[in-house]
Amino acid sequence: MTLAIAELSMYTAPEVIRNASEAWITHTLELLGVRRERWHDEDLHALFLTPDLLFTQTCGYPLMTALRGRVRLIGRPDFDLPHSAGGEHCSLLLVREDEQRNDLQALRGSRGAANNPDSNTGMNLLRHALAPWQHGGRYFSELHWSGSHRQSLAWLREGRVDLIAVDSVTFAYLALHSPDETSGVRLLQRSAPSPTLPYISSADAAQAQDLREALNLALDQRPDIAATLHIRRVLPAVEADYEVLLDYQREAVEQGLPELHPGR
Numbered sequence: 001m002t003l004a005i006a007e008l009s010m011y012t013a014p015e016v017i018r019n020a021s022e023a024w025i026t027h028t029l030e031l032l033g034v035r036r037e038r039w040h041d042e043d044l045h046a047l048f049l050t051p052d053l054l055f056t057q058t059c060g061y062p063l064m065t066a067l068r069g070r071v072r073l074i075g076r077p078d079f080d081l082p083h084s085a086g087g088e089h090c091s092l093l094l095v096r097e098d099e100q101r102n103d104l105q106a107l108r109g110s111r112g113a114a115n116n117p118d119s120n121t122g123m124n125l126l127r128h129a130l131a132p133w134q135h136g137g138r139y140f141s142e143l144h145w146s147g148s149h150r151q152s153l154a155w156l157r158e159g160r161v162d163l164i165a166v167d168s169v170t171f172a173y174l175a176l177h178s179p180d181e182t183s184g185v186r187l188l189q190r191s192a193p194s195p196t197l198p199y200i201s202s203a204d205a206a207q208a209q210d211l212r213e214a215l216n217l218a219l220d221q222r223p224d225i226a227a228t229l230h231i232r233r234v235l236p237a238v239e240a241d242y243e244v245l246l247d248y249q250r251e252a253v254e255q256g257l258p259e260l261h262p263g264r
Helices: 015-032 044-049 120-133 149-158 168-177 205-221 223-229 239-254
Strands: 053-057 072-081 091-096 111-114 142-145 163-167 185-190 199-201 231-235
Touching (some): 015 205, 091 149, 111 149, 120 149, 120 239, 149 168, 163 168, 199 205, 205 223, 205 231
Parallel strands (some): 111 163
Antiparallel strands (some): 072 199, 091 163
């Protein structure tokens, strides 16, 4: 196995999570007998498509759009976290604790934030949840792209926006290890469920199975890593598992909200 690039760049905060992910990569590569090559470019799309990619993790929505048929699925994590288990997670729709409005109908016309336009938890699942309450193809009075779930949380806590959607795994990690970042907010509702973020590779099918087995063996041999990341196993996954994300997109379009916010 000559592929060498390995990065886990989806869940990198707080630092204890980043460190555990790095340790998982290191131990997995030791089991495979592969020397790691680091990826220094900030272009994640280029990382996903590099022919030297051993493994990384991507978002489910671009997997089914920009990356569909172009990468090999290794599997998806089975978390042991609130709102994230059994190979599924969701988006948490959050407001400030002092917000008086208590449902999405009442919050129509509010100010929103999302991490980026191709995010499943930040955009696609939020769009699906808001679609029944849109009016004239619009739900928010204004929408701001924050660049990250952590920044969306900061804007919510600062009062710059009224409603956000955050990946349930990200929120759980912050609640455990950086609780100041999740204080002062409350859960309005959960989104529809979604398969967890997939691990991908440029490997062939046999190599992908070897990679999944090595990732799981590393978790078995390093229970401290598994406990920190709250990952039970890496489950097998196929593209069909993620077709539901396009179903959510179609349902939002049918209900009159083809874009989370028009004119972005």
